[in-house]
Amino acid sequence: MRSLCLTLLSSTSLLLATSVGAQTIDQAGADALEAQVPLVLDFLFQGSPDVNFAFDGEVEAVPDGDSYDLSIPAITVDVNGDADVAVPPFAVEVTPQDNGWQRARWDFPGSVVVTNPRNSDDRADIAFTSNDNDMVIAPEYSMALQADVSLSDLSVTVQGHQGDITVQSIDMTVDTDPSGTGEHSFDSETLATLERLRIDIPSEQVLLQLESVELSGTSARQRLDLFAGLQQRVQGLDPESEAFLTEFVEVLRENAGEKWIGDASYTMGLDGLSFTIEDVSGSLGALGLSMTADDLDEAAAELGLSINVDDITTTDVPPQFAQLIPVRADLDLVAVDAPVQAISDQLYGYLGEAPSDEELFGPKGRRAGVGNPLASLQDIDPMEFLGILMSSEVEVVLQDFFVEADIGYVAAEGTVQPDAQAALQATADLDLQIAGLPEMIAFAQQMGGEAADGAAFVSVLAAMGRDATDEDGRDIKEFDLQLTQSGQILLNGNDMSAMMGIFQ
Numbered sequence: 404m405r406s407l408c409l410t411l412l413s414s415t416s417l418l419l420a421t422s423v424g425a426q427t428i429d430q431a432g433a434d435a436l437e438a439q440v441p442l443v444l445d446f447l448f449q450g451s452p453d454v455n456f457a458f459d460g461e462v463e464a465v466p467d468g469d470s471y472d473l474s475i476p477a478i479t480v481d482v483n484g485d486a487d488v489a490v491p492p493f494a495v496e497v498t499p500q501d502n503g504w505q506r507a508r509w510d511f512p513g514s515v516v517v518t519n520p521r522n523s524d525d526r527a528d529i530a531f532t533s534n535d536n537d538m539v540i541a542p543e544y545s546m547a548l549q550a551d552v553s554l555s556d557l558s559v560t561v562q563g564h565q566g567d568i569t570v571q572s573i574d575m576t577v578d579t580d581p582s583g584t585g586e587h588s589f590d591s592e593t594l595a596t597l598e599r600l601r602i603d604i605p606s607e608q609v610l611l612q613l614e615s616v617e618l619s620g621t622s623a624r625q626r627l628d629l630f631a632g633l634q635q636r637v638q639g640l641d642p643e644s645e646a647f648l649t650e651f652v653e654v655l656r657e658n659a660g661e662k663w664i665g666d667a668s669y670t671m672g673l674d675g676l677s678f679t680i681e682d683v684s685g686s687l688g689a690l691g692l693s694m695t696a697d698d699l700d701e702a703a704a705e706l707g708l709s710i711n712v713d714d715i716t717t718t719d720v721p722p723q724f725a726q727l728i729p730v731r732a733d734l735d736l737v738a739v740d741a742p743v744q745a746i747s748d749q750l751y752g753y754l755g756e757a758p759s760d761e762e763l764f765g766p767k768g769r770r771a772g773v774g775n776p777l778a779s780l781q782d783i784d785p786m787e788f789l790g791i792l793m794s795s796e797v798e799v800v801l802q803d804f805f806v807e808a809d810i811g812y813v814a815a816e817g818t819v820q821p822d823a824q825a826a827l828q829a830t831a832d833l834d835l836q837i838a839g840l841p842e843m844i845a846f847a848q849q850m851g852g853e854a855a856d857g858a859a860f861v862s863v864l865a866a867m868g869r870d871a872t873d874e875d876g877r878d879i880k881e882f883d884l885q886l887t888q889s890g891q892i893l894l895n896g897n898d899m900s901a902m903m904g905i906f907q
Contacts, residue, residue, distance in 0.1 A: 428499070433464035433471055436497065440475065449639035453483040460492070470498040489516045504541045504548070510534045531557040544631040548579035548589070566604030573597050579627075584665075587628035593620045608682075614675025624665030624700060629658055652754060652780070659751045662700035669694045688714025702744040703796075710734040726809040727846070735803040742795040746788055753783050793823040801833065810846065811839015817884075826890030835882040838873065840865050867895050 440462045448454045460476030473495040480488040495509040511533035518526045531554045539549035557570040579591040600613040633654045640647040670693040677686040695707035712732045720728065797820070804815040817833030837843075844865065847858035868880030885893040892899045 428466045428469060428471065430466060432499075433466050436464040436471055436473060437462045440473075444478075446638065451639060455481045457481075464497075467496075470496050473497050487518050489518075491515070500539065503543075504539055507536075507538045507540060509536050511536070526561075528560045529558070531555065541627075544627045545634065546627065546631060547577060548591075548627075550575065550577040552576075561604075566602075566606065566609075568603075569599070569601045570597060571599035582624045584624050585626070587626050588624050589627050590623045591621065591625065593622075594618070608680065610679045612675070612677050613673070615673070617672040618670070620667070620669040622664055622667050624662075626661065626663055629654075629661060629663050632658075655751075656754045659754070665698070665700045667694075667696045667699065683717075685717035686714070687712065687716075699743055702742070703740040704743045706738040706741050708734070708736055723846075729806050729808050731805070731807045733803050733805040735801075737800045737802060739798045739800060740796045742791055742797060745791045745795065749788060749791060750783075753780065790823075793821040793828055795821065797821060810842050811837065813837050819886075822888060825886075825888040827886060829886060830888055831884070831886040833884045835884060836871075836873065836879050837868070837882070838877050838879045840868070840880050864894065864899075867897050869895065 441458070444456050448456065457479050458476045459479065462476065463474040465472045465474075475493055475495065477492045478490040480490070482488065491512050491514055493509060493511050495507050498506045498508075500506060511531075513529075513531040513533065515529040516526070517529065533552075533554050535551075536553065537549075537551045538547045540546070541548050552575045554573040555571070557568075557573065559568040561567065573596070575593075575595045577591065577593050579589050582588040582590045595618045597616040598614070600611075600616070602609065602611040604610075633651070636650040636654050637647050640650065670691070672692075673687070673690040675686075675688065676690075678684065689712070691709070691711040693707070693709040695705075697705045710733070712729075715728065715730050715732075717728060799819045801815060801817050801819070804813075806813050814836040815833055817831065819829060819831040819833075821829050840861075844858045844862055847854040847861070864882075865880060868882050871879050871881050873879050881895075883893075883895050885891075887893065890900065
């Protein structure tokens with residue numbers, strides 16, 4: 404989340420401000436600002452030789468008190484000779500800061516037009532308003548470290564396909580401050596929100612509506628110089644290309660052992676999704692996703708994952724199956740003492756150190772055929788990383804698992820711990836609760852075939868369950884499931900190993 408937002412913002416910030424002197428506001432600084440804008444576009448489009456751009460006029464920067472008034476003329480971008488993008492002119496106020504950074508403030512008038520010159524009907528009109536945008540840019544990182552950017556009333560109308568996309572608002576905020584743990588180490592918070600998305604393409608029978616999406620992230624003790632260096636190396640490369648992967652791996656090799664980030668927390672919230680695709684319709688009331696990581700710069704880390712889904716509905720499902728469709732699902736688990744340092748060391752062991760120029764190209768400048776950062780990746784053995792996990796003290800704590808449908812629900816909590824000395828390479832202790840188990844068995848029996856065979860087996864297990872009621876007074880079955888070091892599988896104290904065919 405943090406890297407995604409910084410990538411989007413940094414591309415914009417490079418266009419809006421450059422390394423003008425921190426204190427002196429003069430014509431020399433204005434000239435430098437004017438010269439930098441086309442160079443920045445060259446930088447953004449490097450690696451894409453078929454993309455050309457042109458300004459409809461001159462870039463102008465004028466000293467004005469303690470800031471510069473920067474005027475960007477209309478820009479036309481020709482993409483591979485197939486499409487033209489016309490961006491209207493806009494103005495930016497650039498104010499150098501005491502620490503050598505710059506603050507940029509601007510409004511954008513909107514109304515961008517995308518056309519395909521080979522087909523005049525294939526045209527997209529993009530319109531929006533964007534006011535009171537504010538960024539603080541650190542040129543040494545090519546990143547916006549503080550930002551408040553927004554779009555309102557965004558619409559994309561595709562003329563040839565008679566479809567349109569509308570968004571009520573998009574807002575993005577970034578707040579980054581020195582962490583105090585090193586020259587290039589920063590703590591940051593990022594928040595991006597989208598309100599009222601609608602995609603309507605009648606010719607394809609597609610209608611999708613979304614009330615809101617919220618993405619947020621916090622990162623602590625991250626090394627911005629490392630992220631900036633990575634961004635410089637992969638700028639303009641296709642993320643799916645071998646060139647991108649090669650540069651990415653090479654940066655890792657060159658910075659082997661460096662601690663890129665300490666703690667991180669990322670969340671996504673989605674509300675009010677509804678869709679129709681041809682003859683299938685459905686909705687999702689809310690979805691929440693949260694990932695956390697603590698002590699990534701230590702030998703062992705704590706990793707967390709949480710997923711919550713509510714109010715799932717769908718149509719055109721036979722009534723007998725509708726009762727099986729989950730309407731709510733929750734998952735919350737934590738991995739304690741995950742061996743991140745050992746896994747990192749193993750990975751760097753494969754990558755090795757970055758080769759010298761002579762190793763890479765040979766003494767006469769011809770490629771020597773060694774040092775390819777991707778070649779060693781082909782030799783990675785996943786079982787070695789699994790072995791690291793199995794021999795570590797990591798413990799997976801299932802804090803909550805819950806899936807509910809109209810027919811009933813399944814709930815579980817407990818722990819699972821890898822154990823290389825255990826007969827099944829792990830031990831576990833889980834508590835399960837199942838509501839509606841008799842109804843589930845009866846449904847499977849009615850289906851016949853393999854479902855009925857499975858129902859017979861589950862009936863045996865159900866007989867071992869403890870009868871109880873949940874907090875709502877609903878009848879449930881309770882199970883204690885244990886996987887012992889000797890390899891026994893115990894269900895409420897009953898050894899199920901032989902029944903499940905684990906041991907001969």
